[in-house]
Amino acid sequence: MNNKIGDVGEQDKYxxxxxxxxxxxxxKEIGGYLDITFGDFKELYHVAGSHALKRLMLxxxxxxxxxxxxxxxxxxxxxxxxxxxxxxxNVSGVPVVDDEHVIGIISENDFxxxxxxKEIKSFMNIIARCLEDRGCLAVPIRNQKAEDIMTSPVxxxxxxxPVLDIVNLFSEKNINRVPILNQEMNLVGIVSRADALxxxxxxIKG
Amino acid sequence: xxxxxxxxxxxxxPPGVSLSEISWSWIGAFLGMAAVSGIHYNMISDTDLVMVxxxxxxxxxxxxxxxxSPLAQPRNLIGGHIISALxxxxxxxxxxxxxxxxxxxxxxTAIAVMHATKTLxxxxxxxxxxxxxxxxxxxxxxxxxxxxPVGLGAVVMLIVALIANxxxxxxxxxxxxx
Numbered sequence: 464m465n466n467k468i469g470d471v472g473e474q475d476k477y478x479x480x481x482x483x484x485x486x487x488x489x490x491k492e493i494g495g496y497l498d499i500t501f502g503d504f505k506e507l508y509h510v511a512g513s514h515a516l517k518r519l520m521l522x523x524x525x526x527x528x529x530x531x532x533x534x535x536x537x538x539x540x541x542x543x544x545x546x547x548x549x550x551x552x553n554v555s556g557v558p559v560v561d562d563e564h565v566i567g568i569i570s571e572n573d574f575x576x577x578x579x580x581k582e583i584k585s586f587m588n589i590i591a592r593c594l595e596d597r598g599c600l601a602v603p604i605r606n607q608k609a610e611d612i613m614t615s616p617v618x619x620x621x622x623x624x625p626v627l628d629i630v631n632l633f634s635e636k637n638i639n640r641v642p643i644l645n646q647e648m649n650l651v652g653i654v655s656r657a658d659a660l661x662x663x664x665x666x667i668k669g
Numbered sequence: 670x671x672x673x674x675x676x677x678x679x680x681x682x683p684p685g686v687s688l689s690e691i692s693w694s695w696i697g698a699f700l701g702m703a704a705v706s707g708i709h710y711n712m713i714s715d716t717d718l719v720m721v722x723x724x725x726x727x728x729x730x731x732x733x734x735x736x737x738s739p740l741a742q743p744r745n746l747i748g749g750h751i752i753s754a755l756x757x758x759x760x761x762x763x764x765x766x767x768x769x770x771x772x773x774x775x776x777x778t779a780i781a782v783m784h785a786t787k788t789l790x791x792x793x794x795x796x797x798x799x800x801x802x803x804x805x806x807x808x809x810x811x812x813x814x815x816x817x818p819v820g821l822g823a824v825v826m827l828i829v830a831l832i833a834n835x836x837x838x839x840x841x842x843x844x845x846x847x
Binding site: 483487490498502 | 680683684687690734737738739740741
């Protein structure tokens with residue numbers, strides 16, 4: 464589910480689809496003569512529902528859903544330590560922090576793309592190469608440090624940024640996590656796609 | 670082909686209503702029409718006034734039979750009838766020599782103005798038309814037509830609706846006033 468959750472006007476596809484039979488049953492339960500057709504009702508439901516979804520996603524801010532204990536590294540952390548850290552904490556990306564400011568971010572993709580040869584673009588390529596017994600592909604970055612492999616500048620958001628905007632950032636910038644900064648531009652948290660999804664799904668389920 | 674495709678419709682008809690809904694629609698309509706036609710035939714039959722006009726039958730369908738409809742709310746009932754009556758009388762006065770034109774103009778303009786004033790009430794179209802094609806007695810009323818029978822009749826029917834529609838537990842009227 465890495466597509467555009469936040470696109471205004473497309474949110475209704477995240478609403479539960481209701482059938483004519485559902486509307487029929489509801490109208491029978493409510494009783495009396497309801498002066499509305501199934502078509503009008505379903506249209507109202509979808510339009511009102513996507514407004515509700517948008518309202519929920521605008522009212523929930525980054526600070527409400529962010530992970531506050533951020534696993535981060537400094538610019539001189541060696542690649543090996545970064546990899547170990549990411550593995551131990553089971554995260555797919557870490558911000559690079561220098562004097563409390565975020566100067567870059569390192570994701571699994573940064574490792575892959577810095578591992579030299581052009582054909583290494585995906586994790587499965589590495590598996591394939593290992594299975595061919597052609598040695599460790601990570602050798603080229605063995606002596607590199609965080610500042611050598613990080614992506615910089617980094618896309619960040621503020622504590623009070625609505626989740627809707629963060630979800631839009633994910634799809635526009637094609638990124639998977641956004642470091643969250645406070646007024647003083649210090650790192651206070653991180654929001655991943657998974658964090659955002661956990662906000663949207665209860666909203667859909669009502 | 671899109672033009673003809675639209676004529677197929679898109680969905681099925683809504684469910685029917687319960688016996689209690691049918692019964693209370695009948696009771697409300699009977700009492701409402703009894704009130705206006707009672708006044709008409711028993712109290713003012715010797716005068717030049719009229720109290721009952723055909724469009725009240727149509728109003729009864731809405732305010733006793735489809736009480737949740739926006740078209741049946743007090744704003745629409747009273748506003749729609751009075752506005753349409755004024756438009757109908759004006760059209761007759763201006764274009765009485767050209768009846769087909771006066772009739773068409775009265776109904777079309779009534780609908781447009783009811784829409785614009787959020788008072789759309791289908792029987793209003795009939796109220797406007799009756800002002801044009803009505804009897805000499807109606808024509809003689811002039812703009813008084815908008816007060817009696819139209820305004821007063823609508824108010825009497827509204828009072829009956831407020832009483833009859835709120836007796837059963839599962840019915841409630843109106844949804845809103847203004």
